[in-house]
Amino acid sequence: RKEVEQDPGPFNVPEGATVAFNCTYSNSASQSFFWYRQDCRKEPKLLMSVYSSGNEDGRFTAQLNRASQYISLLIRDSKLSDSATYLCVVSNTGNQFYFGTGTSLTVIP
């Protein structure tokens, strides 16, 4: 079983739509959780960390559900510039990082 699993998509949504991605992880001892954004042929960039109580950054909301071992990312009022691949990243106490394969999002005018 993979450490981290994501639906690869693609998700094609119209501008202004709300879209949500989920990511499941297998190690219940995982400690830290992140969402990264990766544009085509570029490096991943940190979008936001995910905290136990959930957190919001503008149009982006991240949630963690430890009981069910998943994290989610909600994007409201999608913009064309949100088109990218979103990577779920989980780390454990040994500073080992595990990556999902990414979810592709295309926002359509």
Added chain:
Amino acid sequence: DGGITQSPKYLFRKEGQNVTLSCEQNLNHDAMYWYRQDPGQGLRLIYYSQIVNDFQKGDIAEGYSVSREKKESFPLTVTSAQKNPTAFYLCASDGRGYNSPLHFGNGTRLTVT
């Protein structure tokens, strides 16, 4: 500004040649990592180092070598023993604190023909 610098951005080599990818960071991070990304695939860990003069193999270390003589530098050598070296190589570092994220360099795209 602090960050991670990878060079070169694009690299072309003939099969059978060794090639070294540079990674330098000025974030004062102890831990550094090398990942490989193939089209449509996730990142796979090649090597990592948690402290100077120490490094560990990742999931796909065969055909690669690293050194960590300085905190700031973690070069990766792709040897001729690596069967499929053409890929996007990403160097990263992290501060090793709780909830400390990975910071990535801008990557080196290696093409071997």
